[in-house]
Amino acid sequence: MKTNIDEYVDNGTRNIYNIKSEAESAKKILGLSEEIVRNISKEKNEPDWVLDIRLKALDLYNKMEDPDWGPDISYLNIDELLTYVKPNTGENRSWEDVPDDIKEVFDKLGIPEDEKKSLAGVGAQFDSEMIYHNLTEKMKELGVIYTNFDVAIQEYPELVKEYFTKAVPLNDHKYIALHYALFSGGSFVYIPKGVKLDQPLQSYFRLNEKGAGQFEHTLIIVEDSASLEFIEGCSAPGYNELNLHAGCVELFVKNNAYLRFSTIENWSKNMLNLNTKKCYVEENGTIEWIMGSFGSKVSMLYPLSVLNGRNAKCEFTNISFAGKGQNLDTGFKVIHNAPNTKTVVNAKSISKDGGICLFRSYSWVKKNAKNSKLALSCESLMMDSESRSDTIPVNNIETSDCVFSHEASIGKISEKAIFYLMSRGMSEVEAKALIVRGFAEPIAKAFPVEYAVEMNRLINLELEGSIG
């Protein structure tokens, strides 16, 4: 029996995101066992050292318990999950070669169009495999590598070996162990020393198959004085069966390098999103996380930045939106491990119709992180009295030579403001949408333009869904 979650799911208003492709997959694997893990590895023709990682991870997964914090996910039964779904196409260099029933989905999401307009490269994953990956000639000439992660294992084994699993270890938690046992697809990015990309790279992960899991692995290395903006998009159509996303992102920002990593996750409300992200930042390096968490039944996501070099900086900007039946347990973690390091956090959450938004933060300032600065700001907006919102900061500050500030505010949407806007001719829904849009505006500004537009559209969708 499949885990049926009909009672929680209302995916009706997600329009374009809800398109289900009828594309037949070439191969589906149900459940998890050593044989299955070996088969996936064989399918990908992987070297033994990769298979060893998978088997070690499987062993860890079997031994580890569910996280002892956050929402209950004990109903996830891995034996009922499609752990590998191979689309009916290989990886293509041209959208013309992508089968129509798959291409249609990405067309509607606007990916090929954005690629022409404003992107230096695009990767697109459909279920378990990348079906498209392309990089402009100019970037290739500069030595930039942007490929499917599976391809990177074959073509750049030394580079991959040096960094793979080095940011996020196999034993980080149960679902990262699961990820390493089953990882498939994702992007590998290498920006050589001094190369500054003037246009972003974008990878889009689409989970189409009902009852399936997606386990893509993204590994990005930005060498000394190089600069990159990477955009990650995720979405899935809604089903009444549980889907699982357990991706992993490993980022390495070297001396004087800059990486802006933007994500909009818009999962259907039958999705468990247990994603793990971590970034190492060296001297004078900067990591900027921009995250929008929409959709999913449960999300557990707390990107970690390790500021390892003097003057390393982390900026973390996040917005979460939880509606009916959703539990978004998100947050961020930072470790200050060098002097003059700096963290700025600006997190906002919106919850409505009983949705839960919890923001956890963990700040560890080590003894050697003299003259470091942390400024955290968390704001929550609740649309009604059934919804829940909270912030849980944990601080471990080992040096007195540190400036730390934390502001948190939790508020209910103002009835007075709604009345005021209605007296200016707006309907109740329009009034609420305007207030929420204003609340989210400082975050929307940080997103790439197309994504800021998409975010506003998502907010309107979420708000109209409840009343209209």
Next chain:
Amino acid sequence: MLKINNLYTIAEDDNDKKILNGLNLEINPGEIHVIMGPNGSGKSTLANTILNNPRYIVTQGNIEFEGKDITNMRTNEIAKLGIFMSFQTPEEIPGITLAHFLKSTKKSITGEKQSIVELSKEISDNMNKLDMNKSYLNRDFNVGFSGGEKKKNEILQMLTYNPKLVILDETDSGLDVDAIKTVVKGISLYKNDNNAVLIITHSTKMLEGLKIDKVHVLVNGKIVETGDISLANYIDQNGYKKYLGDNHEN
């Protein structure tokens, strides 16, 4: 134009406290009416009830606008009929610029598609009339505005929407002499023979330079006396003692 018949209201969030107690009022096109009254007499409740603020519940009587019963109409529908209220404490809307606010609300209220160029010019002209700095257009709505700027912003909206009936709920409170003059100038520019104004105030400062048709005194949720401008001047001098009996002070 506006006809209020024997209106009774209670405040839902204040133990169903009775506020308006059989209030009657009729305002015709072209007129300016003034309502004065001591604190807690129901002045703001009247303004909010006309716009059907859900905090106040009408238990008896009704409100008609241009022959239509609007007592139970939704606030935004009432606004679209052409009733505008200038708030005593205007709201702040973080993240939404004044320009964005004016453009989207103008469209909501009038339902018309007006060209951005035309509307921008209209807004800019109105700001000039009210001595408002144009840089405010790009600032978040009322965020960090002084009390006077917020009230001017209400008048700017009034001029921009050009409604049929305007209710000014203590627009003069907390304003300095110059700001009050600007507000009065705004009302004069707006006023014509076809529209009407209801001024709720504590003092006569805002009435100078306006042709006032009627002054009503509101006490304990009821209009106890109606007169001309001389009544306002009387109250300015003597307060409400006459209406309150011996155990009240004002």
